[in-house]
Amino acid sequence: MKFKKQIAGLQAYQPGKTTDEVKKMYNLDKVTKLASNENPYGASPKVKEYLNNANVDYAIYPDGYATKLRTAIAQHLNVSEKQLLFGNGSDDNILIVSRAILQPGLNTVVADLTFGQYKHNAIVEGAEVRAIPLTEKGEHDLEKMAEAVDENTAIVWICNPNNPTGTLTPSDKIRAFVEKVPSDVLIVLDEAYIEYITDDTYEESIGLLEKYPNVLIMRTFSKAYGLASFRVGYAIGSEEVISQLEPTREPFNNTVLSQEVAIIGLEDQAFITECKEKNNAGRAQFEAFCKERKLNFYPSHTNFILMEVKADSDVVFQGLMKRGFIVRSGNALGKPGYLRITIGTEEQNTELLQKLDEVLQEEGVL
Known part of the structure; x- marks a missing residue:
C-alpha cells in the first residue's frame, strides 16, 4: 500500500x-x-425545546451552503456571508486549511504547547513544523514566532x-505581529474559547480583517454554546481567502439538526452570559485552591484551568478517576x-477539589 511516508508512526x-x-x-x-472543556x-434550553419538537426528513x-446559519452568523458578527467557512467542528476547519495550503x-509556525491538531495536520500534508516555546507567562512568543517565518512559511497558528x-496573548501583541508577517502567510487565530474572555484589554479580532486579508479567525459552537455533539465550527476571513478554502471543504459537512441548533444557540446570548458568569465563579474556586496549597496555575481566560499537582500527572489523573472524576493528565x-x-x-x-486533596495527600504533596 502506498501510504504517505510522513504518516508512518503518526498516532491517531x-x-x-x-x-x-x-x-x-x-x-x-x-x-x-x-x-x-x-x-x-x-446548551440553551431553547435548543432542547426545538429538539423535542423537531420534524426532520x-x-x-x-x-x-448552510444558508440560514450563514446569514445568522453574518448578521451577528456584521460581516459578509461570503466571509464565512463552515466545518464539522474546528478540527474540520483546521484540516480544510491545512489541506488547501500545506x-x-x-x-x-506553531507554539510549543498548544492545540495538537495544527502540528498533526501539517505532518500529514508533509510540511515542516516550526514549534516555538511559549513565554514564561504561557503566552505565544510572537517575536520569536515572527523570526521563524521565512519565504517558505505558509501558515502561522495562534x-x-x-x-x-x-x-490570553494580548491584542496589541497580536496586531503588531500581524503587521510584521508577510501578506502571503496565512495567520490563523483560533478563538474556540472567545466567549469566556473577561480581559478588558481584549480587542475584537474581526476588526483586523479589513486591513489584513491574510488573517483567518476560527470559532466554534462546541464550547460555550454547549453543542459539542453537533460539531459546528466556522471561520471568518476575507472573501478571497474563503473562496480558496471552500473547494477543500467536504460537501454537506454540517447536518440539518446541527445547523438549526447552532442558530438557536446563537440567538440565546443571555444563556451565554449566564454561563460566562458561572464559569468566572468556578475559576475562582480553582484559583483559591491553588493559592492556598502553593500550586502554580496559568491564568485562564477559558472554561478550564492548567494547574500544578507536584506529582506524576498520570498518577493523580488515575487517582481522581478511581474517585469518579475524569480530567486530563498533563503528560x-x-x-x-x-x-x-x-x-x-x-x-x-x-467535590473534585475535595477528591484532589485526598490524592495529593496520598502522594505526599500536602
Whole structure:
C-alpha cells in the first residue's frame, strides 16, 4: 500500500475514556467528566425545546451552503456571508486549511504547547513544523514566532486563548505581529474559547480583517454554546481567502439538526452570559485552591484551568478517576506535573477539589 511516508508512526487522536468506561472499570455509580472543556450547563434550553419538537426528513441532504446559519452568523458578527467557512467542528476547519495550503517544501509556525491538531495536520500534508516555546507567562512568543517565518512559511497558528494553558496573548501583541508577517502567510487565530474572555484589554479580532486579508479567525459552537455533539465550527476571513478554502471543504459537512441548533444557540446570548458568569465563579474556586496549597496555575481566560499537582500527572489523573472524576493528565498534553481540568458547576468543582486533596495527600504533596 502506498501510504504517505510522513504518516508512518503518526498516532491517531486519542480521546479520553467515556463516563461509561470509567464506571465499568472502577464499579462506580456516578462519574463526572471534566476533561474535554465541554459546557457543564449544557446548551440553551431553547435548543432542547426545538429538539423535542423537531420534524426532520431524514432522507434529505442538509443545505450544503448552510444558508440560514450563514446569514445568522453574518448578521451577528456584521460581516459578509461570503466571509464565512463552515466545518464539522474546528478540527474540520483546521484540516480544510491545512489541506488547501500545506505541502512538502513549505513550513508552518506553531507554539510549543498548544492545540495538537495544527502540528498533526501539517505532518500529514508533509510540511515542516516550526514549534516555538511559549513565554514564561504561557503566552505565544510572537517575536520569536515572527523570526521563524521565512519565504517558505505558509501558515502561522495562534490559539487565543491558548489550549491547554488557557492564557490570553494580548491584542496589541497580536496586531503588531500581524503587521510584521508577510501578506502571503496565512495567520490563523483560533478563538474556540472567545466567549469566556473577561480581559478588558481584549480587542475584537474581526476588526483586523479589513486591513489584513491574510488573517483567518476560527470559532466554534462546541464550547460555550454547549453543542459539542453537533460539531459546528466556522471561520471568518476575507472573501478571497474563503473562496480558496471552500473547494477543500467536504460537501454537506454540517447536518440539518446541527445547523438549526447552532442558530438557536446563537440567538440565546443571555444563556451565554449566564454561563460566562458561572464559569468566572468556578475559576475562582480553582484559583483559591491553588493559592492556598502553593500550586502554580496559568491564568485562564477559558472554561478550564492548567494547574500544578507536584506529582506524576498520570498518577493523580488515575487517582481522581478511581474517585469518579475524569480530567486530563498533563503528560498527555506535554506539561508533566500538571492537570488540565474543565471548570464545572459549583457542586462539581467542590467535590473534585475535595477528591484532589485526598490524592495529593496520598502522594505526599500536602
